[in-house]
Amino acid sequence: MTERLVPYQPLDLQEPADLVAAIRQRRGGELINLDRMLLHSTPFSRGWNAFLGEVRSHLSLDLKLRELAMCGVAVLNRADYEFLHHSPIFIKAGGTEAQVNALRSLGQQLMPQGLFTALEQDALDLTIQMTKSIEVDRSLMKRLQEQLGNTRLVELVGVIATYNMVSRFLVALEVTPDQH
Structure with missing residues (x-):
């Protein structure tokens, strides 16, 4: 090394x-x-x-949805440190091991049908679009707005943007998983 x-x-x-x-x-x-x-x-x-x-x-956005977005960003940006820290929190918030395993291939293949709710799948699609292409499909935003309302939609977008910042910091400075 x-x-x-x-x-x-x-x-x-x-x-x-x-x-x-x-x-x-x-x-x-x-x-x-x-x-x-x-x-x-x-x-x-x-x-x-x-x-x-x-x-x-302190956000009103559901913890499971926040952690789902954080894990998605981590996978897409190859920020293993971020994924290792947030996948256990996602599970504690109601996520499953099957969902965590599926998230490991986010952006590389379609998520298995029925593994995520429609809202969770939309949140993952938003995570992919914001992380990979920056621009977001307006119909996706409209669906999310209808499901979440303005405040929680802004919070979801903010979480995805924030954790893109976090992952870029981690990857650029080669922050490695903690040894306990």
Whole structure:
């Protein structure tokens, strides 16, 4: 394996104390590799922590749908780290192992019929379109708007956009899965 271009900050990093403490509290005491990379820039890490905290914890969009979109983005962008972190949350939110296994080939083949609800399939189609071609089919957006309403549609689009940012950060800086 080649040497890391940008090394992780140490696991026992203490400064900036308020930010490191806030991240540790949100993570249950540990800094994960993503945090250790972000902490190279205090302003970036502070903004990321606040923004992603809101996206992860304060949206009205159903948790299962959020995590489905996050997992879809991770697969499409080959961000294994992201998929490893979010697929267990997807399962806890009501997803199944069969759905997780199907997600591993998202964008490469059609999803098995009946495995996802119509809303979930539309959310996956939106994830693919936003991630791969940027532009989104208006009829798909209309269907989603009818099912979700304006607020939750904006949140779904925002989750997909946000996790595209996350995956691009992870892949570019070669953030690897945490070793426990």
